[in-house]
Amino acid sequence: MTVADSVRSPRRRVWGDARFLLGIVLIVASIAGVWLVVATARQTSPAYAATRAIVPGEAIAPGDLRVVEVALGQLGDSYVAPDDLAEGAVATRTIAAGELLPASAVADPVTVSTTSVVIRTSADVPASIDEGATVELWAAPLLERGTYDTPRILVADAVVAAVTRDDSAIGGGSAALELVIARADVAATLAAIADQSALSVVSAGAGS
Secondary structure: OOHHHHHHHHHHHHHHHHHHHHHHHHHHHHHHHHHHHHHHHHOOEEEEEEOOOEOOOOEOOHHHEEEEEEOOHHHHHHEOOOOOOOOOOEEOOOEOOOOEOEHHHEEOHHHOOEEEEEEEOOOOOOOOOOOOOEEEEEEEOEEEOOEEOOOEEEEEEEEEEEEEEOOOOOOOOOEEEEEEEEHHHHHHHHHHHHOOOEEEEEEOOOOO
């Protein structure tokens, strides 16, 4: 071994030890990172879930909700937590049964631009149309007794709040529906009811 080799050997050992220690640090950091991710994923927080379908414009009552423990992570602020629901709050869109209550689907009553009306259809309503369904409301103006004009879409995107089917012989298969509609459509809808137009509902998009 030369003098130069004896000088370089300690440096190589020091550099090798440094790389070894660096490797240990990286392994520990990796393990800590995985543990942190797993621990975060296991953390749950309480949130509201709907116990039934809630339609737009409907006031959200405590009985419509249940508290569930869910792992939301960074999405926690996107959903309504217990004690965060303002009194009198209403839904701005349909919230399905079992769905977590999104903060974006809740608003103050004064900001909601929908209301509900009750109509009776002139024909049977398909079984697929139930509470929470989005439907088109069609109207055929009455020309004379027993004669109606061509049907036209009266409301393109109404939401069914409730439906009561009349399957009796007297009822003729008609149904009464409570529909959530935009306030801008209320006047035309009430006029169609007053004019004894024949009203029908179909699943949204089915009539196009």
